[in-house]
Structures are given as structure tokens and as C-alpha cells.
Amino acid sequence: MIPRIPLSQFPINPVKDTDIENAYNWFRSFISEKDWLNRKNEIEKYLSTVVRSSTPFSEPISEGTLLVIQKDQIGWYLYLVHTYLFEPHKYEYHQGARVVPIFKRIGMDIGLVVKIEGINKKMRDMFKKRTSEADAILFEVLTALLWVRNGWNVKTIEEGKGVKTPDFEVVKGSEKWQVECKRQMKTADYTYRETKKRQIMISQISKLLLQYNILLDIKFHVELVSLPDSYLFDLLKEIIPTTKTPGKIISNGSVDIEISFVDIDLVQNHLKQYLVKNNSPQFLELIAQKEVDHAAFTSGFLGNFYYVGDGEANNLYINEIAKAYGVHCYCDCENALNAKARDVRSQINSAISQFNPNANSIIHIGMETFDGPEVEMARTEKIVNTMSKINPESNKLCWIFYHYFQSYTRSYMDWYFDETVSTATSFINPVLPIKKTFLIIPEDEVLIENASHWNKELP
Incomplete structure (x- = not known):
């Protein structure tokens, strides 16, 4: 107990x-x-x-x-x-x-x-009728607020039965725009499939890793889904028990693997002095001995737990460990990167279909950037290609705002949030209608100039 x-x-x-x-x-x-x-x-x-x-x-x-x-x-x-x-x-x-x-x-x-x-109606609908659509609706609220912060009057447009309409209308003096917001899902379906495959492969070696307190840094050069479930086990079952020093242990056309070891004494000494929550950034950093991307890091340990307060709802803490392991995985295969680099073609086409074709229109698209700079480079190529195929004669689409978000947490900071905004215009009305473009980060806190946040080092 x-x-x-x-x-x-x-x-x-x-x-x-x-x-x-x-x-x-x-x-x-x-x-x-x-x-x-x-x-x-x-x-x-x-x-x-x-x-x-x-x-x-x-x-x-x-x-x-x-x-x-x-x-x-x-x-x-x-x-x-x-x-x-x-x-x-x-x-x-x-x-x-x-x-x-x-x-x-x-x-x-x-x-x-x-x-x-x-x-108020939009908020009530979110809580009562559209409870699974919080990402999309919160993105609409933030976008509406952005226009208000830029001095525009904003009116949300209620959806008519059987009639597609934009999300809201913005007015300043004689200027008027119709605005539609589109929010991509957080993660690509391909990423979920890759993650599941990765976890299956690690599951087969987890007991071996735990026995020797192993840390692995794995870089795949082929799609994980193309490999057998036993791929890592077959590669490592003979190597791990005999490896005593850190370094590269596998390098071939499919994968590079580096090995090191969890410092159990370091972790144990920390646990004696501080309360450490299970699966917290603090605990992951203790195992990995560095900051990690939790979405790409799998870990396990043998130890003792305790609950803080009543109930058992995410209140489990650790007071000692005997064994631990951690695995960080990344895939640089071009096919995998391309599959994760989701285009915005469907969002743009859907937004255009909701506009009055005779009124000036603007699209805001929100995306999260959890898959790294290579994926974002591939996505940019897709977006540029999509933009080149939009027919400006069939609508009055004047601007598209692309909002890129990334969040992460560290042992010394509850949350960080990065945001990058890029714009595209059809030159129907080439004067940018708003000066402030960041939805979440206050403009006076933006430190990145002429760069995208995914190209900078994480803290």
C-alpha cells in the first residue's frame, strides 16, 4: 500500500x-x-x-x-x-x-x-455544446482579442443553419474585414503512430535497460513503422550487458545509438532533500541528467512512492529509487519528417468557402511546432506551394496570418511559451491592417528578430 x-x-x-x-x-x-x-x-x-x-x-x-x-x-x-x-x-x-x-x-x-x-454565447457553446473543441474556440477568442487590441471593433458572427459564415467581422472607421480562424490539431496522426511504435520497441528492452540503469540516445534514419517490433531488442540484447563506458554503440544506415548511465546516487540524494513528483520535468531531468523533450523521452524506474493529500488524481510523488532508465528518440528520415509537416491547404480552402466572396477577408491559422526545425522547414515548403495555387480572382482573400506556437516546462520554470507569426498577402490590400500580431506573447517580451522560435535553442 x-x-x-x-x-x-x-x-x-x-x-x-x-x-x-x-x-x-x-x-x-x-x-x-x-x-x-x-x-x-x-x-x-x-x-x-x-x-x-x-x-x-x-x-x-x-x-x-x-x-x-x-x-x-x-x-x-x-x-x-x-x-x-x-x-x-x-x-x-x-x-x-x-x-x-x-x-x-x-x-x-x-x-x-x-x-x-x-x-458570451461563444463561451457558453464551448462549455455546453462544443466541449471537445476548446483548442479551436480559444484560438478564436485570442484572435478576436488581437483585433480589439489593435483598435478594431469586433463582432462574432453566429452560424446560420445550413449557411457557412466566417467567425467574426472587424470594423474600424470605413474599413471592414471578415475574419475566419482555423486551428490545426496539436499533433499529426503520423506522430501518434510513430510514438506508439517507438513505445512498443522500447517496451521490449525496458527490463534490460532498467537492470543496468541505461540511458539511450537513439536517432533513427528510417521510418520507425518500417521496422519490426523487436528491432531494438535484437540489436541491443547482447551489447547492453557488456557495455561499461558511455559512447556510441550502434551506427548503421538505419540507426545511431549512444549509451550512458543514470546516476542513481545523484537522483537518490535529490529525493532525500526535495519532494519530486512522478513524471514531472524535475524527475525526467534527474534521470536524463539534462533538460529533455518529454514527448520524445521514455523512462521507467523501480522505487517507492507516496501520495500527497487526499485521493489519487495525479498526486503521486517519489521518495527513493533503486533502478532507472531513459530513452530519447528522434527520427531524421525524410519520409517521416514530410509526413509530420502538415500543410494548411484544407484549412485555407475551408475558410474561403465560409466567406462572402465579395467582401475583403482574412484568415488566421494556428499551429503547434513540437516536431522540430526540420519538420517546420518541410511544412514551410508545403505552405508556399499551397499559397501559389490560390486563385485570387475567385475571392477577396487579402491576408493570411500563420501563428506558430510551442510550449514546454522545466524544473526551474512552470512554463515557457514561444510564438512566431508570419503573413502572406494577395496584394489586393497590401497594407497590414494590424501592427500587433502576436496572439499570446506580449509584444514587448518578444526577443526574436528575423527568426522563427523553432530555430533557437530551448532553455
Whole structure:
């Protein structure tokens, strides 16, 4: 039985951020206290039922839990912010880093947001009818706020039955634009398939890695889905038991593998002094001995746990370990990179179909950049090609704003958020209608000049 310590012994002070609290309270105003408690309970029931950590080999790594609640996406996002503010012992760092900055931005200008015509209905619809569409609707709210911040009057347009319409209309003096927002899904289907394949392969060597406290850095040069499930096991089963020093152990046309070792004493000494949450950035960094991309890093360990506070909803902490392993994987295969580099052709065509063809129009497209600079370079090529095929004579599309986002978390910082904006014009109206273009990052905090955030080193 896993022991438990009371919250009174949990030495982390709740976050105090007026902007995030203002946004949280505004979001909460659209659902009743009873509804919120029911949704919160359902989320915690899911977390306590599905998330298992006490027996590392009770199920394959490939069946690992995805800490995302898709059906009630907005409830999950609200829960992340709630725990960030009020129950930090339950907070999920990696998912929260995507969401908290959005609440921060909305809260910074909550006085402007609440005055947007039609915004309340959009929010009510998100909480009651479109609960799985939080990413898309929050992107619309941020875009509407952007135009208000640039001095435009914004009116959301209610969808008519059987009639496609843009998301909102913006007016300043005699100028008027129709605006449509399109938000790509967070991750490409190909990435999910690649991740599952990777986890299956690592699952077959996990006991071997754990036995010797192994760290692997793997770079595949072919598509993972083209390899047998036993590929890593067949390569490494004889090498790992006899390898005693760090270095490259495999190099061929399919893969390069470097090996090192988890410093168990270092981890154990840290655990004696500090509370460390399971799967937190702090714990992953202790195992890897550096900052890691959690989406590409798989780890496991044998040790002892304890719960903080009541319940079993993402409040599991570690007090000692005996064994541990970690695997970081990357694939530089051109086919894989190209498959992850999703075009925006469907978003543009869908947006154009929603416009009045006789009115000046603008599209905002939101994308997340978790797959690295090579993927973004390939995606840029696809976007340029798509842009060249748009017929300006069939519509009055004047501008497209491409918003690229990336979030991450570190042991010393709850969240970082990067944003890059690029624009394209048909030259029908070549004067940029807004000076401020960043949806989330305040312009005075932008330090990147003439560069995209995915080309800089992560902190």
C-alpha cells in the first residue's frame, strides 16, 4: 500500500497570478458550481482509475496513459488551471504549459475580452455544446482579442443553419474585414503512430535497460513503422550487458545509438532533500541528467512512492529509487519528417468557402511546432506551394496570418511559451491592417528578430 502525507507537509505555495485568476474566474462564470464539481470529479476519477505507476511492468509501455481528456477538453483545460492556482500537488506540468499561457493572455486584457460582441454565447457553446473543441474556440477568442487590441471593433458572427459564415467581422472607421480562424490539431496522426511504435520497441528492452540503469540516445534514419517490433531488442540484447563506458554503440544506415548511465546516487540524494513528483520535468531531468523533450523521452524506474493529500488524481510523488532508465528518440528520415509537416491547404480552402466572396477577408491559422526545425522547414515548403495555387480572382482573400506556437516546462520554470507569426498577402490590400500580431506573447517580451522560435535553442 502506498503511504500518504498530508497537504500540511507539502511545502509549495499556491501560485498568485492576478491575470490567470481573472481569466479562470471568467471561464468559471459560464458553468454552475454543481456542473464544475461534477466535471472535476469525472476528470479526477479518470486520472485515479487509468493512471498506474506502482508496478512498472504490469502493462506494456505502448499502453501508457495519455493525460488528455478529449471529450471534455475545456473541462480538462479548466482543471489544469484550477490545479495550477489552487491545488499545485495535482498539477500536470507538461499539459499545463500549453494552457496556462492562454489564460494568462486572456486575463491580461479581460476588460477588453468581455466587451467583444457575441463572446458570451461563444463561451457558453464551448462549455455546453462544443466541449471537445476548446483548442479551436480559444484560438478564436485570442484572435478576436488581437483585433480589439489593435483598435478594431469586433463582432462574432453566429452560424446560420445550413449557411457557412466566417467567425467574426472587424470594423474600424470605413474599413471592414471578415475574419475566419482555423486551428490545426496539436499533433499529426503520423506522430501518434510513430510514438506508439517507438513505445512498443522500447517496451521490449525496458527490463534490460532498467537492470543496468541505461540511458539511450537513439536517432533513427528510417521510418520507425518500417521496422519490426523487436528491432531494438535484437540489436541491443547482447551489447547492453557488456557495455561499461558511455559512447556510441550502434551506427548503421538505419540507426545511431549512444549509451550512458543514470546516476542513481545523484537522483537518490535529490529525493532525500526535495519532494519530486512522478513524471514531472524535475524527475525526467534527474534521470536524463539534462533538460529533455518529454514527448520524445521514455523512462521507467523501480522505487517507492507516496501520495500527497487526499485521493489519487495525479498526486503521486517519489521518495527513493533503486533502478532507472531513459530513452530519447528522434527520427531524421525524410519520409517521416514530410509526413509530420502538415500543410494548411484544407484549412485555407475551408475558410474561403465560409466567406462572402465579395467582401475583403482574412484568415488566421494556428499551429503547434513540437516536431522540430526540420519538420517546420518541410511544412514551410508545403505552405508556399499551397499559397501559389490560390486563385485570387475567385475571392477577396487579402491576408493570411500563420501563428506558430510551442510550449514546454522545466524544473526551474512552470512554463515557457514561444510564438512566431508570419503573413502572406494577395496584394489586393497590401497594407497590414494590424501592427500587433502576436496572439499570446506580449509584444514587448518578444526577443526574436528575423527568426522563427523553432530555430533557437530551448532553455
